[in-house]
Amino acid sequence: MAVDVQVQISNGLPAFLIVGLPDKAVAEARERVRAAFSAMSLSLPPKRILVNLAPADLQKEGSHFDLPIALGVLAAMEMLPRSELAEYAALGELALNGAIAPVNGVLPAAMAAYGDGLGLICPARQGSEAGWAGELRILAAPDLVSLLNHFRGDQVLSPPAPGVAAEEPVQPDLADIRGMETARRALEIAACGGHHLLLIGPPGAGKSMLAARLPGLLPDLTPLEALEVSIVHSVAGTFEGRPQRRPPFREPHHSASAAAMSGGGPRAKPGEISLAHNGVLFLDELPEFPRQAIETLRQPIETGSTTVARAAAHVTYPARFQLVTAMNPCRCGYLGDADRECRKAPRCGEEYLARISGPMLDRIDLSVQVAPVAPIELARAPRGESSAVVAARVASARAIQQARHPGVRNAAAQIEQLPMADEARTLAEEAAEHMRLSARGYTRLLRVARSIADLAGIESTQRMHVAEALAFRHRIPGRQ
Incomplete structure (x- = not known):
């Protein structure tokens, strides 16, 4: 929702007030604005300055209100033209020396401004990020002085250079996996249709190594998918201004909480399932995750989205991810090995698997028992097909899917x-x-x-x- 920053300077005792349900970070903006003005050799008028953030009944959070508040005060002081300023949306955090620091959410803000027919004023380091929203006017300023000079005609801020797609790191190759033909086959099927996968095997069998090679089998993101991923990461503050071409791969630690998994916190930030949107979410040692964290995956798996409902926020994030999980057959990890399994077998395996609910297991399409490869066989086994060869087959199969039901993978x-x-x-x-x-x-x-x-x-x-x-x-x- 757009927030209108209204500034009034009137006679009365000198004061700088911010109203409209500001949180602590927004209320502290007056001190940052005061310091930034001082760095520019400007002083606030000795009058009553009232800043209203409308709509007034909506909780305001974050330091990105610094820049619009400062611009509003300058306009009220008649140092900036109000008519020109009204054609822009703005966000950015002010440093004490007047510099404009990066903030989260520039890309979705730019898209909202584009939809409303407005330009965007943002930090200079995030100009290329805003440029991905479309053909809109962008003023990417390094500091408040530059903006002031631009609107007064003393300086011209050049449009930001267009960003380029991020260079992706080299993906691990499937050819490094020797043997394990059944697991390799399951990996290929999962990549083809976007199916969820469960890998079960003793420690050191290669479960994590297999999961890490799944992204290398997936095709590049489409422009729309890359934009969706970029928006989520921009809100989370992990977007670096260059959309990625490859599907994201997230692997949270098994100590992750339910809020870290599904999203939440004081500002209702996106969680791991949203950061893995259009990509892969890998949960290693699945039974070791808190049960509540695992159960939060059930609804997003079906709907492709998650809603973070809090007393002060109600936000829906996309969460269309491919779930890949790995686990040991039991707590000791050696169930089925007569020489190494514990004395509680097979009951220990049943108790360990019981940590995962039946409805959750029912949502997993492929389950594979990963048997360890003996060291002698590992040294003598030939290299298997490379990721490039398998990815070509996956791409051909996905083309068939697109012709049959455009925009929908077999898993949905x-x-x-x-x-x-x-x-x-x-x-x-x-x-x-x-x-x-x-x-x-x-x-x-x-x-x-x-x-x-x-x-x-x-x-x-x-x-x-x-x-x-x-x-x-x-x-x-x-x-x-």
């Missing part, structure tokens, strides 16, 4: 959009009855089978594709 497609042979549908229905799959589990089974068929370039899902998808379906304990 409707059953009616998935062509399937009669014998394949019969097998899926019989398996769903035998395995007691939920309606969600049955739908996700068909989606995985469709991705397998797309990788093979087959128009209609066949029985063998459903059979392979069943092999990757997680069996909840107690369901044979």
